[in-house]
Amino acid sequence: MHSILKNLLILLFTVIAFENSKAQTIPSTRSGKIFFTNSAVTVNKIATEDNLQKTILTNKTNLFISVFLAKTLSSSLHDLAPALSLDSLSKIGNYQFSFLVDDHLIYQTNLIPGAPRALQQQTETEWNKPLIDNQNEGAWWSQSAWNRFMFNGGDQALTEGTHIFKLLIRPYIKVPDLKIGNIIAQGQLELLVKRKPDVNVSDIKLSEIKSYPDLTPSEDSFDHNSIKKLKAYIDADVFRHVTSVVALKKGKILLEEYFNGSSRDSLHDVRSVGKSFASTLTGMAIRDGYIKSVEQTLGDFYQVKDFQQYSGAKQRVKLKELMTMSSRFDGDDDDPNSPGNEENMYPTDNWVKFALDLPLDTVKYDHQWHYFTTGVMLLGSTLDQVIPGGLDKYADNKLFKPLNITNYKWQYMPQKAPSTAGGIRMNALDFAKYGQLYANKGRWKGKQILPEAWVNESLSHQIPITEKPGEYYGYLFWNKIYRSGGKIQEAYYCSGNGGNKIYIFKDLDLVVVITATAYGNGYAHRQADQIIEEYILPAIL
Structure with missing residues (x-):
């Protein structure tokens, strides 16, 4: 009886919410308008005179929007698809943002359903969110929309000088064809751009x-x-958010050079730069006889039959495929819906089990490159179990002590092994030593620390990087061509979220380290490459 009553109450609440979402609020003089401010405001207390008509846009400017709607987003979505339920509308529709500069449409984006949340879509007619919040980057979906605008033409359109910026908001649904409603809010702002x-x-x-x-x-x-x-x-x-350039x-x-409070002694969280260390330690483990070769399979190290989604193909996955991110595991960090996405691994209490429980997809992945952090973690776990004393002691004795690296910190997985998924911390000069080891073909102070043949194999075009013509992947090292002064320079590099890089230039005997904390921001990797092509290479060449 209790469950029946509970279900009836839920149904009643849903019906009331749906009817409320359809009901038009009483239009005010602000309905359909977007106000701009340089800080967050309480939207129902904002005065008309608080709405900026013009502002100076520097790299440190904050910019917030207050949006006033005549009715809820759910009501506008309902106008596009009257037959659909409340829950269905929130799953297939959202806001469409259109960014214009000087009356030219620069970028248009349909926000992914789910942000803002369904309840906000159903109840809110006024809201305040940041487009730019330098103190809290990446916190809101509105900031992501602005960052996409900047990446897709906004950065080029907002040249130094005065511009008229406009933001238009419409509702959209996809059922399955895209339907777009009329403008439900708009605003404009004169920007005096002084970013350089x-x-x-x-x-x-x-x-x-x-x-x-x-x-x-x-x-x-x-x-x-x-x-x-x-x-x-x-x-x-x-x-x-650059913290060092070495x-x-x-x-x-x-x-x-050091920036933003960092110094020579600062330990930098370089995220997936740490993946490359798994490649180095694999080469050492092969040299020392703990692993026979990169052709060994998971079946040589694990009872694969004891895990979910067993198949003979899973047992035959090679270590080489984990190092080149070309295994057939159904895992892709660039796909939020992928079962093997790294974000699904971190909350679990056994990362190895998570990895080995994953299914294979032999249709979607035919040994082509796809970014798979979980596979690199599995590689490190394999090293940890076959090397006497564990991976951290082995790395310290065989890699870090010979390079005279004494101050560093691993991140650890729940099974207490060092996480080769990324996150090892050390200072910028020690990261530069690591890059120089590869520039030296594995030698350091006259000793062969890493086999030269392994260095050559690691820094090679093992596999093309999907959807990046002319770029390749080695053994957990990236590869691309940089252009400066009419010349091309080939580099292998380690790369981590936030714009963290260790570049090893093939023909220049040059190693460059850039550390940064622009985590989750689309500009992070692009700005690191820009620093290389427009400043570092011209200075040295």
Whole structure:
């Protein structure tokens, strides 16, 4: 009886909410308008005079919107599909944002259903959200929409000077064809864009280069003005959340600059840069006889039949496929709906079981590249179980001590093994040493720390990167061509969320480390490459 009553109450609440969502609110003079402010406001207390008519847009400007609707979003979606239920509307529809600069449509995006949440769609007619919030980047779906706009033309459209920015909001549904409603809110703002500061290089000083264990200052020349301008741009947030830029030329310190509160001693969270360390340790484990070769399969190390979704094909997955991200596991970190997406792994209490329970998809994945963090974690777990004493002690003795790296921190998986999914922390110069080890073909201070054949195999075009023509993947190293001054330079590199990089340039005897904390932001990797092509390479070449 209790469950029947509970279900009736839920049904009654749903009907009332649906009827409320259809009901039009009493239109006010603000209905259909978007107000702009430089900070968050309580939307029902905002005064008309608080609405900005113009503002200066620098790299440190915050910009918030207050949206006033004549009726709820659910009501507008209901107009597009009157036969659909309340729950159905929230699953197939949302806001469409259109970004215009000087009356030209620059970018249009249909927000993914679910953000804002269904209850907000059904009840809210007024809301305030950030487009830009420099102190809390990536916190809201509205910020993601702005970042996509900037990535897809906004950055080019908002040149230095005065522009008229407009934002239009419409409802949309996909049933399955796309249906778009009329404009339900709009606003415009005059922007005086000043994102590139005036730089007087004579007022800027580069940091003095001092010796570091196993590294000495370089005497090679470079264009100091180019690096001074880069330094000014990082300080002014033209390049955002960068914490260090370090370059080694011929194994010596050429550049060393720190930003945003970091220093030579800071341990940087470089996220997936740590994946490359799994490749290094695999090569060492093969050299030392703990693993026979990269052709060994999961069946050599695990009782695969004891896990879910068993198949002979899963048992035959090779270590090489985990290192080249080309296994047939149904896991893709770029697909939020993928069962093997890394975000599904982290909450579990046994990451290895999570990995080995995953199904294979031999139709979608025919040994082509797809970004699969869980597979790299599984590789590290395999190393941890076959190496006496575990992976962390082995890494310390065989890799870090020979490189004179003494201050670092692993992140650990629930099974207490170091997480090769990413997240190892050390300072920028120690990361540069790691890159230099590869530039030296595995040698350090006259000793062969890593087999040269393994270095060559790791830094090779093992597999094309899907949907990135001309880019390749080695053994947990990325590869692409950079262009500067009419010349091309090939680099292998480690890469991590936030814009973290270790670049190893093939023909320049040059290693560059960039650390940053722009986690989850679409500009992070693009700005690191821009720093390389527009400042570092021109300065050195």
